[in-house]
Amino acid sequence: MRCLKPMGERIMARDFDRQDAEVRIRIAFMNRYTSLGTPETVRMR
Numbered sequence: 782m783r784c785l786k787p788m789g790e791r792i793m794a795r796d797f798d799r800q801d802a803e804v805r806i807r808i809a810f811m812n813r814y815t816s817l818g819t820p821e822t823v824r825m826r
Contacts, residue, residue: 794800 792800792803794803
């Protein structure tokens with residue numbers, strides 16, 4: 782949860798299903814940024 786906090790201190794939704802969706806969106810967002818920042822490794826011969 783500490784990784785999700787920079788996007789906002791709280792989960793804004795009150796309903797559990799909406800909270801679940803909000804957390805999933807935040808995780809997808811973080812995974813996208815992580816993939817953009819991860820270098821591609823190319824095998825050299």
